[in-house]
Amino acid sequence: MTDVISRRALLGGFAATGTLLAACGRLDEKSPFHQLLDVADGFTLHAQRLILSSRPLVRELPVSEISKTFPTNGTTMPKADYYKRMLDTDFRDWKLRVHGLVDRPLALTLAQLQSLPSRTQITLHQCDEGWSAIGQWTGVQLSRVLALSGLGRGARYVVFHCLDKIDLDGAYYYESLDLLDALHPQTILAYGMNGKPLPVANGAPLRLRIELQIGYKNAKYVDRIEVVDSLNSIGKGRGGWWEDFDHAVWYAGQ
Amino acid sequence: MGAQGNLVTQQLDYRHPWPVRIWHWVNAAAVVVLLLTGLLLFDIHPHLYWGEDGHAGIPAFLSLSGTDLDRAVPQTELQIGSRRWDVTGVLGSVIDDGFGGKYLLVVAAPEDWEFGATRGWHFAFAWILALSFLLYGLYILVSGRLAKMLLPMRSDLTLRSIAHEVWQHLRLRRARGQAARNYNLLQKLSYLFVIFVLIPTIVLSGLTMSNAMTAAFPDLFMLFGGRQSARSIHFLAAMLLVLFVFVHVFQVFVAGFFNLMRSMITGRYAVDREDSV
Numbered sequence: 001m002t003d004v005i006s007r008r009a010l011l012g013g014f015a016a017t018g019t020l021l022a023a024c025g026r027l028d029e030k031s032p033f034h035q036l037l038d039v040a041d042g043f044t045l046h047a048q049r050l051i052l053s054s055r056p057l058v059r060e061l062p063v064s065e066i067s068k069t070f071p072t073n074g075t076t077m078p079k080a081d082y083y084k085r086m087l088d089t090d091f092r093d094w095k096l097r098v099h100g101l102v103d104r105p106l107a108l109t110l111a112q113l114q115s116l117p118s119r120t121q122i123t124l125h126q127c128d129e130g131w132s133a134i135g136q137w138t139g140v141q142l143s144r145v146l147a148l149s150g151l152g153r154g155a156r157y158v159v160f161h162c163l164d165k166i167d168l169d170g171a172y173y174y175e176s177l178d179l180l181d182a183l184h185p186q187t188i189l190a191y192g193m194n195g196k197p198l199p200v201a202n203g204a205p206l207r208l209r210i211e212l213q214i215g216y217k218n219a220k221y222v223d224r225i226e227v228v229d230s231l232n233s234i235g236k237g238r239g240g241w242w243e244d245f246d247h248a249v250w251y252a253g254q
Numbered sequence: 255m256g257a258q259g260n261l262v263t264q265q266l267d268y269r270h271p272w273p274v275r276i277w278h279w280v281n282a283a284a285v286v287v288l289l290l291t292g293l294l295l296f297d298i299h300p301h302l303y304w305g306e307d308g309h310a311g312i313p314a315f316l317s318l319s320g321t322d323l324d325r326a327v328p329q330t331e332l333q334i335g336s337r338r339w340d341v342t343g344v345l346g347s348v349i350d351d352g353f354g355g356k357y358l359l360v361v362a363a364p365e366d367w368e369f370g371a372t373r374g375w376h377f378a379f380a381w382i383l384a385l386s387f388l389l390y391g392l393y394i395l396v397s398g399r400l401a402k403m404l405l406p407m408r409s410d411l412t413l414r415s416i417a418h419e420v421w422q423h424l425r426l427r428r429a430r431g432q433a434a435r436n437y438n439l440l441q442k443l444s445y446l447f448v449i450f451v452l453i454p455t456i457v458l459s460g461l462t463m464s465n466a467m468t469a470a471f472p473d474l475f476m477l478f479g480g481r482q483s484a485r486s487i488h489f490l491a492a493m494l495l496v497l498f499v500f501v502h503v504f505q506v507f508v509a510g511f512f513n514l515m516r517s518m519i520t521g522r523y524a525v526d527r528e529d530s531v
Contacts, residue, residue, distance in 0.1 A: 034371075036378060037371060037374040037375065037378055039378075040374065040377055040378030040381055041374060041377070041378075043381060044377055044381070048464075048466040048467070048470075051466070051467070051470045051471075052466055052469060052470055054470075056469045056470055057469065058465060058468065058469040059468065059469075059472050059475065061306075065306065067307045067309075067312075068311070069309070069310075069311045071309045071310060071311075124306060124307070124481055126463065126465060126481065127299075128295075128298075128373055129298040129299045130295065130296070130298060130299035130301075130485060131299050131301075131308055131309035131310075132306065132307050132308060132309065132481050132482060133307045133309050134306060134307050211465060211469075212465050212466050212469055213465055213466070214465060242370045243370070245370075246368050246369060246370025246371065247368045247370050247371035247374065248370030248371065248373065248374070249371075249373060249374040249377070252373075253464060253465055253466030253467075254373065254377050254463075254464045254466070254467075
């Protein structure tokens with residue numbers, strides 16, 4: 001969704017489209033239109049939870065299906081000085097922090113993450129722009145990391161705080177999952193892609209793979225994981241950067 | 255006949271019971287919103303592929319691309335297969351992304367439109383379309399309307415009768431009297447195609463683009479030949495639905511706007527009395 005935010009600056013439009021869509025799009029956040037959107041998204045969430053009650057895995061593909069090229073989207077090189085320093089030293093000094101409603105806050109180096117049992121999966125990545133590509137991801141299951149930290153009382157959501165900015169003047173990227181998706185066996189913190197270390201453009205040192213949901217939920221450059229009881233205190237309260245600043249749906253399993 | 259006709263010479267059939275009328279208009283509204291939001295979603299990546307993956311670098315069988323984006327009217331090209339057409343000024347408009355980049359869009363969106371919300375709107379109205387369609391489907395089955403109004407009669411299906419229908423349509427002749435009481439053969443076939451082929455195809459191919467749905471029902475990938483094939487079929491089936499809507503609305507004008515609108519609003523449809531005994 002690299003450029004989607006900017007498309008709000010579109011000019012003109014077909015008269016018929018304009019009138020109807022403007023009615024939906026130009027309203028403040030608490031508008032009934034946006035509430036209707038959230039109701040529909042909740043409907044989708046609950047319907048899909050019912051359908052996914054047997055906790056199926058998404059399809060995994062053979063090596064021969066891996067896409068020759070994998071598009072990079074969103075940020076491809078974080079601008080923060082901190083990130084550049086970490087990159088210069090191959091992330092040796094970088095640590096993934098896990099905090100919030102956990103029993104044992106963690107600070108794990110990349111080497112420590114890599115020493116945990118790993119999972120490798122070849123899956124179809126789908127962007128909400130419409131394109132898709134197949135990649136192989138290697139990482140540690142998020143459930144393993146959360147098992148190390150333990151979950152505190154009231155823990156409901158897992159928030160991923162990232163090192164990149166879509167809007168360079170704005171907030172750092174963030175995303176969130178509820179526990180059911182966070183603990184899915186294919187939800188991994190990936191440090192490898194297609195048999196190699198995760199490239200910078202794909203989110204080095206660590207990115208989220210949430211195979212049950214669409215592209216923008218798969219946060220890149222994950223720096224810190226926060227377990228919370230509510231998304232209200234995160235950003236503007238909708239649980240993710242695109243959700244807050246472009247009113248994307250929070251549950252994106254559609 | 256409609257409004258111009260003398261009501262004394264007409265009788266009013268109760269043609270469309272309320273569930274059909276409600277479904278028709280709910281569905282019409284949902285289709286309009288789904289089409290507009292769908293085109294906006296297509297805008298972001300106006301390329302259609304076949305198979306599982308599709309992105310820049312993979313050949314698209316249909317693609318809209320623009321060059322010279324700095325010009326007020328950019329050079330725009332539509333490619334289908336190996337053929338290319340210059341569609342400059344016809345399809346596509348350019349927007350500035352505010353960060354120095356420019357993008358080509360098929361349809362323009364209004365200022366301040368939130369693209370992130372576009373999928374949300376699409377799915378909200380997809381729910382409305384799918385649920386009302388299920389209720390409608392149940393209704394036409396249970397009430398017998400499917401058999402009575404929509405399925406062709408055996409006598410309709412002779413070559414002679416089909417040829418006659420096609421000829422009547424080509425001459426834009428509207429049915430009169432007793433014949434106007436029933437849907438004609440081509441009308442029945444087009445409605446059946448929309449109900450049993452187009453809408454289910456659109457819904458299922460749409461679900462095939464869902465990570466969660468395909469986790470639960472991986473056979474959807476088999477059904478459509480992959481994620482990108484499903485997206486392409488979704489788009490093409492939607493275009494067929496647009497074609498249907500155009501013909502459908504055109505026919506309403508041919509066959510009597512007032513009478514047909516009344517019948518889909520109040521249920522009452524006027525038939526000429528002198529012919530109708």
